[in-house]
Amino acid sequence: MSEKLLSGKTAVISGGSHGLGKSVAAQLAALGADLVLLARSAERLDAAADELRAHGSRVLPLVCDVADRGAVQAAAAQIMAETGRVDVLVNNAGIPAPRTFAETTLDDWDAVIGTNLSSAFYLTRALWDALVASGAGYVITISGTAGVRGGGSPAYGSAKFGLTGLNHAIAQAGKDAGVRATILYPGGMDTGWRGAPIGKPRVESMDPDEVARLVAHLVTSPPEFVVNEAVLNPLSSPFL
C-alpha cells in the first residue's frame, strides 16, 4: 500500500510512541497522513516523532496523560490549533494490570480503567466535532482478547469489555455523520508487553507492524461499509 491515500489527513494516535501505536503511526505516515502522537514520556515521544518524520509526514508529539481528562481537553485544543483537522483517531494507549482479583488494589483499578477505558471516551468526545467535520472520520479502538473472554484481571478485563460498549456507541453516533468505528481484539503482540522479551516466533506472538497493516487497510477501505470488530490471534492460539 504505497499510494498516499491519507495525504492531507490527520491521524491522532494515543500511545503512539511505542509498540502497536508506533507501528500504526508508521503505517499511516507511509500513506501520507500527518500524525499527532500522545503519550506521557517526552523522550520516547520525541524519538518516535523523529523516526516517523522520515516518511515526510508532519508529526506533532504531545505529552498527555490520556487518563487525565483535563490533559486530554488541553491536548485536543492544541491539536485543533496546530492541525485544524482530525480524520482518524486510534484509541490505543493501554497499561497492563495485576492479573488476579486478590492482587488488584483500588489504585490499580483507577489507573487501568482511566488509561485503558476512560481515555478512549475522553479523546473521542473531545475530538468528535473534528471527526464529524472530516466527512470521513474513523475511530479505531484497540481492545484485546481480554475484551472477549475476560481473562482473570478484573481491571484489565473490565476496561477492555467496556471498550466494546463504547465502540458500539461511537458507531451509532457516527453512522449519520460518516464516522466509522472499529474495535480490534488482538491477542499477544511482540511489543515487550509486561517486560516480555521481543522477538518471539511469529506463530506465538503477532508482529505489531502486521497488526498495524490491518489498521491502515481499514481506514483506507471504502466508506460504504464498516468492519465493526475483529479478533486477531497468533497462529498457535486461534479462537482464543
Ligand SMILES: NC(=O)c1ccc[n+]([C@@H]2O[C@H](COP(=O)([O-])OP(=O)(O)OC[C@H]3O[C@@H](n4cnc5c(N)ncnc54)[C@H](OP(=O)(O)O)[C@@H]3O)[C@@H](O)[C@H]2O)c1
Ligand atoms: N502487547 C500485547 O500483547 C497486547 C495484546 C492485546 C492488546 N494489547 C493492547 O494494545 C495496546 C497497545 O499495547 P502495546 O503492547 O503496544 O503497549 P506498549 O508497547 O506498552 O505501548 C503503550 C503506549 O501507550 C502509552 N501510554 C501508556 N499509558 C499512557 C497514558 N496514561 N497516557 C498516554 N499514553 C500512555 C505509552 O507511552 P508512555 O508510557 O510514555 O505514556 C506507549 O506509547 C494497549 O491498549 C494494550 O492493552 C496489547
